[in-house]
Structures are given as structure tokens and as C-alpha cells.
Amino acid sequence: MDRKPAALLSLVVPCYNEQESLPLFYQETIKIADKLKTQFNLDVEFVFVNDGSKDKTLEELRKLHSQDARVRYVSFSRNFGKESALYAGLGAARGEYVATLDADLQDPPSLIPEMVQFLHDHSDYDCVATRRSTRKGEPLIRSFFAQMFYRLINKMSDMEIVDGARDFRFMTRKFVDAVLAMGEYNRFSKGIFSWVGFKTHWISYENIERVAGKTKWSFWSLFKYSIEG
Numbered sequence: 544m545d546r547k548p549a550a551l552l553s554l555v556v557p558c559y560n561e562q563e564s565l566p567l568f569y570q571e572t573i574k575i576a577d578k579l580k581t582q583f584n585l586d587v588e589f590v591f592v593n594d595g596s597k598d599k600t601l602e603e604l605r606k607l608h609s610q611d612a613r614v615r616y617v618s619f620s621r622n623f624g625k626e627s628a629l630y631a632g633l634g635a636a637r638g639e640y641v642a643t644l645d646a647d648l649q650d651p652p653s654l655i656p657e658m659v660q661f662l663h664d665h666s667d668y669d670c671v672a673t674r675r676s677t678r679k680g681e682p683l684i685r686s687f688f689a690q691m692f693y694r695l696i697n698k699m700s701d702m703e704i705v706d707g708a709r710d711f712r713f714m715t716r717k718f719v720d721a722v723l724a725m726g727e728y729n730r731f732s733k734g735i736f737s738w739v740g741f742k743t744h745w746i747s748y749e750n751i752e753r754v755a756g757k758t759k760w761s762f763w764s765l766f767k768y769s770i771e772g
């Protein structure tokens with residue numbers, strides 16, 4: 544296997560006010576990068592997207608970039624929201640494989656080797672997606688509205704929108720290019736990713752707390768997001 548030329552995996556990470564999470568995320572993820580190199584001869588590049596953070600996120604990214612040539616970043620002048628950050632990150636990614644994951648370690652990078660393995664073993668699949676197996680630790684009101692939202696949207700649309708689906712995904716270049724080709728202004732990524740229609744394998748994991756900082760979602764911002772969706 545290691546006679547094959549090294550392939551590149553881009554890790555796309557949206558960041559809004561993540562100055563505290565970023566160093567922890569980086570430390571954790573480079574360990575996985577080492578593992579991917581030895582196990583699969585896979586190189587890693589980081590594509591961080593600073594989504595108009597008001598804290599020292601951009602300074603942190605500059606620092607990481609100056610220390611590690613694998614670290615690249617895109618920076619927005621203002622906050623455009625996670626969807627836009629993800630989309631820009633996918634556009635900037637150069638890898639044959641791309642994974643999207645949050646900066647707060649709620650999407651465990653330790654799952655990535657498993658995702659790579661799955662696509663290696665199943666060449667008819669183009670995506671490994673994740674969902675939370677529980678809503679543990681989430682405010683009840685949020686769980687309630689989330690459930691209502693999924694019930695409603697699945698009644699309304701032909702695409703299947705999976706409850707508990709996270710934006711933590713591992714994709715082939717083919718899949719990413721299809722998502723990018725959709726290129727619409729108001730993207731609802733949970734829908735777009737199912738819309739492109741390639742075979743997707745789902746894995747579940749337990750909800751975990753963010754490693755530092757706090758969630759960017761208020762009840763009303765989630766409500767607005769669901770209406771847009």
C-alpha cells in the first residue's frame with residue numbers, strides 16, 4: 544500500500560471565535576495526521592476558515608501557519624455563518640479527500656482513520672457522514688424544536704435530512720466537486736450533501752461537550768437557520 548504516491552487529505556475547519564479551542568484542536572489533530580501518514584500514506588493540509596471572529600482566532604491561525612507549512616487559512620472580513628465558511632473551505636481545499644470538522648473537538652478527529660478505512664474498503668462510496676446517537680447535554684427546548692424541524696422538513700422535501708446529522712464528513716474529491724458545482728448563494732449543507740446523491744455511509748457517536756469557548760448558536764439563530772433550510 545505505501546508504494547502508492549501519497550494522497551492529500553484537506554481538513555476544512557470553520558472557526559468563529561475559537562482562540563481557545565484552536566491550539567487544542569491542532570495538537571489533537573496532528574497526532575491523527577501522523578497516524579494517517581503511517582497507516583494510509585495520507586498527507587494532511589489544514590484549511591481553517593476564520594468566519595469574521597472578534598477574538599484572536601486570526602492571530603492563532605497566523606501563528607499556526609508560521610509554525611507548520613501544512614496549515615492554510617481563509618479569513619472573512621465579517622461573520623457569514625458556518626455554511627458559508629464550510630463552502631469557502633471546500634473551495635480552497637486541494638486534497639483528493641476532504642473532511643469537514645468543527646474547531647471545538649466536538650467532531651472527534653480520532654474517527655478519521657476509520658472513515659478513511661471505510662472508503663478504502665468500499666470504492667462505491669464517496670462519503671462517510673456522522674450523526675450523534677444522543678442529544679445528551681442539550682437543553683430540552685432545543686431538542687424539542689430540533690425534532691419538530693426534522694419531522695417537518697422530511698415531510699416537505701424529497702431529500703432525506705437525517706436527525707442528529709453533524710457537519711463532520713469525510714468525502715472524495717468527486718463528492719466535493721459535486722457540492723461545489725451546486726454553488727448557490729443560500730446553501731443548506733445538510734440538504735445539499737444528500738442532494739448530490741452519492742453513496743454515503745453513516746456512523747454514530749455520542750455527543751461530547753466542546754473543549755473550550757462556547758456555542759455560537761442561540762435559540763433564535765437556530766430557529767432562523769431552520770426556516771432558511
Ligand code: UDP
Pocket residue numbers: 556557558559560561594622623624625628644645646647649753757758759760
Ligand atoms: N462557526 C462558524 N461560524 C459561525 C458559527 C460557528 O464558523 O457563525 C463554527 C464554530 O467555530 C465551530 C463550528 O462552526 O467550529 C460549530 O459551531 P458551534 O460549536 O458554535 O455549534 P454547536 O456545536 O454548538 O452546534
Ligand code: MG
Pocket residue numbers: 645647649753758
Ligand atoms: Mg460545537
